[in-house]
Amino acid sequence: xxxxxxxxxLNPAQRAAAEQIRGPVLILAGAGTGKTRTVTARVAHMIAxxxxxxxxxxxxFTNKAANEMRERVGGMxxxxxxxxxxxxxxxxxxxxxxxxxxxxxxxxxNFTIYTGSDQTGLVRKIITRKAGKDENLDxxxxxxxxxxxxxKGIPVSDRADSLIAEVEQAYNAELKLLNAVDxxxxxxxxxxxLAEHPDVRREWQQRFRYIMVxxxxxxxxxxxKLVTALAGEEQNVCVVGDDDQSIxxxxxxxxxxxxxxxxxxxxxxxxxxxxxxxxxxxxxHTANSIIRHNIGRREKRLWxxxxxxxxxxxxxxxxxxIEAQLVVDEILEANATEKRPYDDFAVLFRTNGQSRLFESKxxxxxxxxxxxxGQSFFDRREIKDLLGYLSVLANPDDDVNLLRVxxxxxxxxxATTVGLATERSRALGRSVLWVLEDEGFQKMLPPKARGAVLxxxxxxxxxxxxxxxxxxxxxxLFAKMVDEMDFIEAMRRTCKTDAERDSRHRNVSExxxxxxxxxxxxxGLQGFLDGVALQxxxxxxxxxxxxxxxxxxxxxxxxxxxPFVYLVGVEEGVLPHKRALEEGSRDExxxxxxxxxxxxxxxxxxxFCSSRIRxxxxxxxxxxxFLDELDPTYLDLHSYDELAAEPVEEDxxxxxxxxxxxxxxxx
DNA sequence: ACTGGTCAACTTTTT
DNA sequence: GTTGACCAGT
Numbered sequence: 001x002x003x004x005x006x007x008x009x010l011n012p013a014q015r016a017a018a019e020q021i022r023g024p025v026l027i028l029a030g031a032g033t034g035k036t037r038t039v040t041a042r043v044a045h046m047i048a049x050x051x052x053x054x055x056x057x058x059x060x061f062t063n064k065a066a067n068e069m070r071e072r073v074g075g076m077x078x079x080x081x082x083x084x085x086x087x088x089x090x091x092x093x094x095x096x097x098x099x100x101x102x103x104x105x106x107x108x109x110n111f112t113i114y115t116g117s118d119q120t121g122l123v124r125k126i127i128t129r130k131a132g133k134d135e136n137l138d139x140x141x142x143x144x145x146x147x148x149x150x151x152k153g154i155p156v157s158d159r160a161d162s163l164i165a166e167v168e169q170a171y172n173a174e175l176k177l178l179n180a181v182d183x184x185x186x187x188x189x190x191x192x193x194l195a196e197h198p199d200v201r202r203e204w205q206q207r208f209r210y211i212m213v214x215x216x217x218x219x220x221x222x223x224x225k226l227v228t229a230l231a232g233e234e235q236n237v238c239v240v241g242d243d244d245q246s247i248x249x250x251x252x253x254x255x256x257x258x259x260x261x262x263x264x265x266x267x268x269x270x271x272x273x274x275x276x277x278x279x280x281x282x283x284x285h286t287a288n289s290i291i292r293h294n295i296g297r298r299e300k301r302l303w304x305x306x307x308x309x310x311x312x313x314x315x316x317x318x319x320x321x322i323e324a325q326l327v328v329d330e331i332l333e334a335n336a337t338e339k340r341p342y343d344d345f346a347v348l349f350r351t352n353g354q355s356r357l358f359e360s361k362x363x364x365x366x367x368x369x370x371x372x373x374g375q376s377f378f379d380r381r382e383i384k385d386l387l388g389y390l391s392v393l394a395n396p397d398d399d400v401n402l403l404r405v406x407x408x409x410x411x412x413x414x415a416t417t418v419g420l421a422t423e424r425s426r427a428l429g430r431s432v433l434w435v436l437e438d439e440g441f442q443k444m445l446p447p448k449a450r451g452a453v454l455x456x457x458x459x460x461x462x463x464x465x466x467x468x469x470x471x472x473x474x475x476x477l478f479a480k481m482v483d484e485m486d487f488i489e490a491m492r493r494t495c496k497t498d499a500e501r502d503s504r505h506r507n508v509s510e511x512x513x514x515x516x517x518x519x520x521x522x523x524g525l526q527g528f529l530d531g532v533a534l535q536x537x538x539x540x541x542x543x544x545x546x547x548x549x550x551x552x553x554x555x556x557x558x559x560x561x562x563p564f565v566y567l568v569g570v571e572e573g574v575l576p577h578k579r580a581l582e583e584g585s586r587d588e589x590x591x592x593x594x595x596x597x598x599x600x601x602x603x604x605x606x607x608f609c610s611s612r613i614r615x616x617x618x619x620x621x622x623x624x625x626f627l628d629e630l631d632p633t634y635l636d637l638h639s640y641d642e643l644a645a646e647p648v649e650e651d652x653x654x655x656x657x658x659x660x661x662x663x664x665x666x667x
Numbered sequence: 668a669c670t671g672g673t674c675a676a677c678t679t680t681t682t
Numbered sequence: 683g684t685t686g687a688c689c690a691g692t
Contacts, residue, residue: 414668555680
């Protein structure tokens with residue numbers, strides 16, 4: 001074993017956690033308490049104690065966390081051991097199980113995974129079909145209701161005749177017909193196949209006899225079921241989490257999984273990690289003061305040995321443009337005078353849309369930056385089109401993607417022909433592709449359309465076999481396809497501006513390159529498509545290598561840390577978000593705020609605006625009520641004017657803060 | 668069947 | 683400020 005690993009490097013609590021190898025273990029790891037370090041040390045310790053590396057499964061919630069853990073484990077173990085440890089997300093674990101065994105549940109193994117926009121598209125279509133286009137049942141609402149009920153195993157509405165119930169039924173039935181599954185299905189079906197087929201269950205239980213789950217506070221009921229199913233009799237389950245950082249309730253996460261862990265596993269060993277190695281006392285103190293307002297937590301007291309030299313700042317800004325300007329100015333200055341690399345800075349915000357202004361300001365000043373998370377590369381239209389072709393090749397039942405690509409680029413198969421085909425497909429209960437191939441259908445078409453359809457079918461057919469062959473050079477082949485249909489030229493023609501043309505063209509090139517890269521990884525076209533659906537391939541190489549200021553949503557920031565953090569847009573309605581307040585999840589918003597604060601290592605600045613541009617119009621806003629919940633001991637309140645002019649003395653700032661507070665409590 | 672234009676609606680967070 | 687849905691003209 002490499003010399004890097006010594007149990008004596010851990011503090012007593014961490015060490016206790018690493019040494020408890022067998023039986024159920026619950027590690028309550030506050031923010032910045034060396035969680036990943038402890039977990040990786042635990043893996044190393046297990047292997048040192050003779051546990052075969054291949055029997056260890058570490059499940060995380062996000063790919064980012066999985067990648068990080070894989071890297072850390074790799075640094076601590078011999079290379080061949082490290083490779084044998086399985087580190088993956090819940091969803092990719094489910095895909096693994098299902099690609100082998102989903103046929104037991106009546107699906108075909110070449111199922112397609114429907115993500116975000118595929119789902120919305122499908123639901124939207126169903127809503128208009130069921131209710132006409134004037135009906136404005138919000139498709140996002142419908143989807144989230146459907147998702148929630150799928151996870152809980154109960155129908156959306158008790159009234160079977162209600163529109164939403166109809167939509168739900170149609171959605172699920174249609175998915176099955178398309179030989180497609182959504183994210184919820186991945187969990188549901190994996191749990192189902194394990195529950196209903198003891199041989200499958202036994203196989204996986206024997207494969208993974210030691211299970212670790214990271215970010216356990218984000219698991220939902222199904223994920224808990226999956227863990228229990230895999231754990232088997234031995235119950236070598238170690239979960240790590242922090243209820244104060246539970247921020248995925250809206251997605252069905254059950255905070256009770258961690259709060260009531262004892263209900264699921266007998267007599268677990270519970271270990272708390274409370275020493276924080278990340279942040280200074282002012283930052284931690286401020287963080288503790290906000291999370292105290294939540295009830296029903298597992299009490300933790302985070303402390304730090306680092307007194308730090310900076311107080312926490314709260315800055316009032318006139319509007320969001322100036323907010324971006326000031327933050328960028330400060331970054332520029334700290335980089336110039338303190339020689340701080342740009343990677344030391346992060347701008348954190350509640351909603352994706354808030355990153356735009358910062359992006360353009362940073363570009364303006366030629367400061368390198370990276371956007372973490374945000375709109376996926378794979379959601380761009382041109383990329384979805386290309387993915388559509390690949391999906392149709394892999395799964396001929398995938399009507400949604402077939403319809404997406406059937407006339408992109410335009411090839412003479414217009415709305416009339418498509419309408420005819422879908423109608424017949426519904427009538428016969430066959431896939432659209434099946435209908436197109438049917439001679440009876442072809443005879444109904446006018447000669448021109450028939451020719452176009454035949455050409456299209458021949459085109460697909462020519463590539464299907466070669467692309468799906470076990471070790472096919474599918475990237476190279478697909479490049480040929482794209483070339484033959486003149487995809488790029490057609491796309492360029494539909495672009496309005498030169499900039500758009502360039503960016504789309506670049507995207508296509510990048511996509512083709514990543515496709516060709518994955519040829520070498522031996523997972524086949526199917527593996528590539530899985531990776532895309534699970535967001536695994538999201539150029540994490542690229543983004544890791546990229547340097548510069550990080551722009552991140554609060555959700556995506558969990559697990560990360562930065563010396564200098566700007567938490568922007570701390571306004572009522574943004575953080576806490578208006579929609580969240582309507583749903584009554586103020587506590588979760590508070591945890592989100594807490595997560596944001598605890599990302600900061602040295603210096604934390606929070607800003608709020610008096611006015612913000614929304615939909616192109618300025619809208620007045622107010623500081624967040626969360627700011628009033630903070631303990632002011634380590635807090636300085638500044639106005640933009642002060643900061644823009646001269647740095648203020650601390651006592652002045654303090655009295656300003658006191659004044660402000662007094663004013664607020666009066667009103 | 669395709670193109671280009673106007674208009675509306677929209678932004679919570681993500682595997 | 684962006685994206686898509688819809689419509690009228692070629």
